[in-house]
Amino acid sequence: MITRLKGCPVNRALPVVRLRVPTDEDAVAWHRVFDDPDVMEFHGGRPAELSVYEELTARQRRHDAERGFCLWTVLDESDRVIGFTGAQPWPRDWGPRGEIEIGWRLGREFWGRGYVTAAARMTLQRVRDAGVPTVVAMVDARNTRSIAVTRRLGMRLAEVFTTPASQREGHCYRLDLAPANGNAA
Secondary structure, three states: OOOOOOOOOOOOOOOOOEEEOOOHHHHHHHHHHOOOOOOOOOOOOOOOOHHHHHHHHHHHHHHHHHHOOOEEEEEOOOOOEEEEEEEEEOOOOOOOOOOEEEEEEEOHHHOOOOHHHHHHHHHHHHHHHOOOOEEEEEEEOOOHHHHHHHHHOOOEEEEEEEOOOOOOEEEEEEEEOOOOOOOOO
């Protein structure tokens, strides 16, 4: 199956992925697949404790119930947990406050295969269907892989900022999800 989102360029067939609301067991799976310094390079530099993922999966279940979207668990064609993608309200008191941020994270062994692009396109369609008019993606300026994903999704650089905690340069990418013909959904 090839996943396409209107307006997003497709250069190759994308892998089959499935998204699901995270389960309690997914906290353990996320902890396992993200236990890699390369994966965590732009997320604090070291793997998080299991309790962080337990709280995160619980919060995402609440987001899904309340908003119709969340950070979903990404499953590959064999139903293995390979990471997450999805959308949630920007959680910090700086940056795009009040906006919906899309994001993704995959286990290292799954990089470079198109999984993030396929899953992020599904995310965009789901948040569009939930009535979200615009999304942002907050990306560390050194994270060339995620910047490439934003481009494949058709996002545009909207703002360059310095993160308060790390004092690193970051990028805010933005995408209007309004229907292409200008009619309300």
